[in-house]
Amino acid sequence: MRTPVIAGNWKMHKNVNEAIDFFSAFRDRGNREGVETVICAPFPALPALTEEAKGSRIGLGAQNMHWEEEGAFTGEVSPTMLKALPIDYVIIGHSERRIHFAESDEMVRLKTRSALDHGLTPIVCVGETLEEREAEQTREVVRRQVVAAIRGLSSDGVTRLILAYEPVWAIGSGKSATAEDADEVIRFVRKTVADQYDQQVANEVRILYGGSVKPANIDSFLAMGEIDGALVGGASLDPESFARLVEAAHRRGDLK
Numbered sequence: 001m002r003t004p005v006i007a008g009n010w011k012m013h014k015n016v017n018e019a020i021d022f023f024s025a026f027r028d029r030g031n032r033e034g035v036e037t038v039i040c041a042p043f044p045a046l047p048a049l050t051e052e053a054k055g056s057r058i059g060l061g062a063q064n065m066h067w068e069e070e071g072a073f074t075g076e077v078s079p080t081m082l083k084a085l086p087i088d089y090v091i092i093g094h095s096e097r098r099i100h101f102a103e104s105d106e107m108v109r110l111k112t113r114s115a116l117d118h119g120l121t122p123i124v125c126v127g128e129t130l131e132e133r134e135a136e137q138t139r140e141v142v143r144r145q146v147v148a149a150i151r152g153l154s155s156d157g158v159t160r161l162i163l164a165y166e167p168v169w170a171i172g173s174g175k176s177a178t179a180e181d182a183d184e185v186i187r188f189v190r191k192t193v194a195d196q197y198d199q200q201v202a203n204e205v206r207i208l209y210g211g212s213v214k215p216a217n218i219d220s221f222l223a224m225g226e227i228d229g230a231l232v233g234g235a236s237l238d239p240e241s242f243a244r245l246v247e248a249a250h251r252r253g254d255l256k
């Protein structure tokens, strides 16, 4: 059985005080059994959030990290620094980092491996642009990104990571993929993992959908057989809407 994951990606939103206010409003409703709830906050808010999250089931994550433990890398944050907070998750290879900060498949591979080596759970993002979709390259692009990210990992490492299929055209656009479309691509992602490892590994890895997920459409995604939860941008910024997403996953978890 794959435990559903609802992960919020706050992107570059919320200072430390705003993060604490969010948490006070969210904590009780977000603290649900049978759901892995994660908030990926900007670095400056993480230390305070680790205090707020103590004693709850709500996990915390960063949105990026370097793969090295330390060194002359101005502006970067390392896996050991994240573990020391402590936080347990880190988003790797988000399309905004690939597009605006020139993150390559190779950098995504190095970061994924380093996160796993340091006991962090990487949430590795893949997904095609609108141009690629229109050129019918969705599968090719997603396959390339997945294969590059997991290359050289142990089977155990692969089962510990979380993949997120986020079509770039659906992010922040209000235009989500249909649940059926997302399910089909995610089935293909799982097959790609099976081709590289085996079916058992592929059956264990959690694969999320991301892109304009909201309380109004979460149930349709969670009803799909391949979709194990959501990576959520805009709707994770408001405690009420994020709590509703967690509650939807909690209900789905109960049905399993």
Ligand SMILES: O=C(CO)COP(=O)(O)O
Binding pocket: 009, 094, 166, 170, 171, 172, 173, 174, 210, 211, 212, 213, 231, 232, 233, 234, 235
């Ligand atoms: O990029 C996303 C999550 O990582 C999705 O963002 P939105 O939910 O705002 O579309």
